[in-house]
Amino acid sequence: MVSISHLLVVLISTSLFLFFLHKWRRSHSPPSRKRLPPSPPKLPLIGNLHQLGSSPHRSLQSLSRRYGPLMLLHFGKVPALIASSTEAACEIMKNQDLIFANRPQLSIPGRLFYNNRDVAFAQYGEYWRQIRSVCVLHLLSNKRVQSYRRVREEETSLMVEKIRKLGASSKAVNLTDVLTSMTNDVICRVALGKKFGLGSAFKETFAEFGVLLGVVPLWEYIPWLSWTRKFDGVDESIARVAKAFDEFLEAVIKEHRVRERREGDGGDLDFVDILLDFQRDNASRSPVEDDTIKAIVLVKILLL
Template sequence: MVSLSHLLAVLISTYLFLIFLHKWRRSHSPEPRKRLPPSPPKLPLIENLLQLGSAPHRSLLSLSRRHGPLMLLHFGKVPVLIASSAEAAREIMKNQDLIFLNTPQLSIASRLFYDSRDVVFAPYGEYWRQNRSICVLHLLSSKRVESYRRVREEETSLMVDKIRRLCASSKPVNLSDVIYAMTNDVISRVTLGKKYGSESDFKETFAEFGELVGILPLWEYIPCLRWMRRFDGLDKRVERAAEKMDRFLEVVIEEHRVRERREGDGGELDFVDILLDFQRENASLTPIEDDTIKAIVLDMFSAGTDTTFTALEWAMTELIRNPEAMKTLQNEVREVAGSKDEIDEQDLEKMSYLKAVMKESLRLHSPIPLLVRRESTQDTIVLGYDVASGTRVMINVWAISRDSSLWKYPEEFCPERFLGMGIDFRGLHFELTPFGAGRRGCPGITFAVAVDELALAKLVHKFDFRLPNGLKMKELDASESSGATIHKKCPLIVVATPRVF
């Protein structure tokens, strides 16, 4: 017979062996399979890069219709989450805003913006929070935006005078150039204290700067191709542009330091004044360096000029292509203006169709259709899919604005859809977020819209428009440029006829 002690030893040994086997199987078993967002087929090395094409917002919309509103693409070695629905945008920019607050560090933008010391490209952290607070509370608060009302009214009136002079020559007007000059002059005065748009050297430097910011070189995504940097000349271009812009800003800052202008002197403080005041007043607490001031000024100037001009150019384009909408807007503006020769900003509050036109134009033509890129700071789950830390995020607001489940006849320009509708573009309604939302949303919405609405009202109040050479309105070319900001590919050339009062 088997002794009790022997049986007990066998049982204990068996029990210990089973425990060991269980632990061994757990340690050698694969991790639970993650549920990743759907992905299109990809090629070796470059992965999904070729699928972006020359118009990424359009290519990504096409892909999302086949693979779903949340996709995982790989640009070389970089995983990128593509969000193409209002639900996905809400999850990223509201429900999980804190997780997606970081922004990827891009070599060109980092160099141009003083090692990302600005707000747009700075990584999430205390430094970014301080700079954003400065922008929101000191540069772009409602009170501060209101203080620049005189600048907006003066420059939009000068724009009207310029068009009137061009009309006298009986030649077509390049409305794109006129609008760009006006927005550049407004932003120059508000940001730098005076106009710089007429100086050709500044225009060339700024144009080169803007072009470089939008470049994402192949070696940014595929590390093994970094040797290309030695031959493509891009680093030298970036270095030259950064040095020229730095010399310009250095002169601007020194001029402001010498004059030390204050609001009590009877003039508006420009952004450089405000930042230098902040620097002096907080020297012992939270000091900001000159390079930080330069980086923030660059943010305000580049983003303010480009997006404001683009939004207004597209609004005029759509109105000219849609004569009935143009006539409705002209009737509203002229009725509100009455016998007044000049429209002011107080009149805008009575113009509901004007505001609907701006909303509809921004729906169809988001200035930055893929918004500013974000990056996840930790592993998370979005709409049931696993998203790893360090995944970049692109939100295709252009695609969301064409979602037929959200918008009736989404490809048509129809401002009437916004009359009586509570949807706005200030980051609360994710069907329409051309300026982004959450903490990474654009803090300059109020300022940009104030410029565009006033300029648009004055244009349709003072002029009637038609196309040159007998072209019909529907024949107006509305093709898009390439780049981070989507302009009209061809300038808007019109025949402007002054209205006879």
Template sequence: MPSTAHFLIVPLCTALFLLFLHKWRRRRRLAPTRPPPSPPRLPVVGNLHQLGSLPHRSLQQLSRRHGPLMLLHFGSVPVAVASSASAAREIMKDQDLIFSNRPALSIPGRLLYGNRDVAFAPYGEYWRQMRSVCVLHLLSGKRIQSYRRVREEETSLMVARIAQLSPSTVDLTEMLASLACDVVCRAALGRKYGAASKFKAAFEEFVRLLGAAPLWEYIPWLRWTRRFDGVDAMVVRVAGAFNEFLESVIREHRVGERRERDGGGLDFVDILLDLQRENQGGSPVDDDTIKAIIMDMFAAGSDTTYTALEWAMTELIRNPSTMKALQHEVREAGGSKVDIDEQDLDKMPYLKAVLKEALRLHAPVPLLVPRELTRDTKVLGYDVACGTRVMINAWAIGRDPSLWEDPEEFRPERFLETSVDFRGLHFEFIPFGAGRRGCPGVAFAVAVDELALAKLVHRFDFGLPDGAKMEELDVSESSGLTIHRKFPLLVVATPHH
């Protein structure tokens, strides 16, 4: 007669077989049959050691050896890196939906109220509602046009400050950063705040933290080091400072008088509070959402805006013949006017080409904001697994010699001969991203950049301090999410008569 053990053998074997089958199928799903090429990696850290201080440049070099789509490992995190227009098109257009999620990053999550903003929010219903709020209510063409007076006043104030300092050396980086911050302050918050310098310092820390990538973000068992590396303390301090400031702004808007009932002159906080009141009970626009969206607007509307201007002026100073051609166009269009206004910009195609060329060479956020794949798929014929993080090297694509003739040269003329634009339809030129997760504030930023650039070259001739040669101007880059000049742009600005 069979023992009890014999009766257990069949179910036990069946259970073991099913477990093996499950693990085998899961392994096949997580380890694609034809993954993208990968550089060799080290134990534990993976490929993190290959990023260096300027990841966009390091990844460009790796892509030249391993191809336009690579699979890297940052610690335990698989990361697909796209470095070609064709790979970007597949990710941001052909398969945009499944590449539209954001990875859960702890630092942005804590700075942005659990990712209640638009840039870092996970893909889903909340994100769709908030993006719709931004596109329809905050960043529509009509709304951007309503801030024309703000742009014209603030750019004129900047020009006046520079003129007062002439012939002394001017920190143009500081001037452009203040301009961008003041424009966003007035558009988003309704006015410039007295503690501007304190606000600016806190904002610089905020941007640095958004781009921080501590080891414990990629190697979970190193999370205990957070107590000693100072990052947590900085996050707490910066988040607390901004929360206190934004709380006071919201209180001020709730009790203050409305400036214009028809909405024409309302700032972003007014508009968001209106939406909150109109949808009481069922609205996702709570106070934390308002604060998170305002922080988004500062990061996108201030930091990247002045970065584009800073690099445009850098390249113009390094290329005197291009500067002269631009000054000729702007001064001709301005005629006898003392001050350029936005109406004149339509007569300046070369100015628009200069700005495009600066953005091609110096994408403000060179690796864009990372995405996360929500199901298994193929890209360029390679298998990429669900959960893979995705980085798109917009900086490398803008310098791809297969797409651009003499890609390292600053030649605005190339944009006079093509319809290629940066609004997400041409994947060889994506400084603001594309698809669902493309930047919704492009028009806001470009309106400031074009006017500021026109006024600067209209009003001044530029040189370098101590008679330094233009061609020797340092173009070293800083590190971080947004790539600024490593050193401030110091110039001598001589008023043109």
């Protein structure tokens, strides 16, 4: 995969002339009427990408000390407003939240989450409001969370018993593995209805999914570098991971449709049951399609 560091040296060296040309053109152009926040000097093409360094959070903190709690950076063609104070964050997240409500439309999450059908990456609008309402009222209500108390208690008891047996045999206990396994079992039962013993191959797919979400390809911010997509392997990885998860979630949905479990029949409803019930009861006006169910459940199981 091509990372930011691979091409920065070449980009910076080829941008120096354009940088001085840009400064000359700015000095001879009329002043802008827009009142923009303070911004560090940027290079043509790459903007302020070269100033992020290996620890972006520290670099942004250092820049904020010089340019203030609200500053404008340019990551290639993408402008980014950086807030680094409580007052600025409150103004953006609370007082002016509707203006800043939209999510950036990134290509990698878009392909992994069924064209942004989940809550986290969906564009702010009617669809997002409906999906958020479904999640808050049907999946994450206090009553629903309390209904999974038995699952949490059972899995916690199994974890304690496992630790006890390992301790009795004088074996070292890897608490990270034990806690991860317990969390995996709880979330699988709550979201999918049963435990899934994920094999090593699927665990690697999980890990790769997380890595892909953290990938920042240069072509996302610098369009003229889109030709590098043919060589960085990102597209192939996305296609492979997306296919593996889609096949898994499609099988889960089909299994739930066959058994059609209901609370009235003495069975506990998991997330897939709830979403399928909502889809069936609101067939004529529901935004909850199969891809929506997969995207929402995928966000949940990624917490494993």
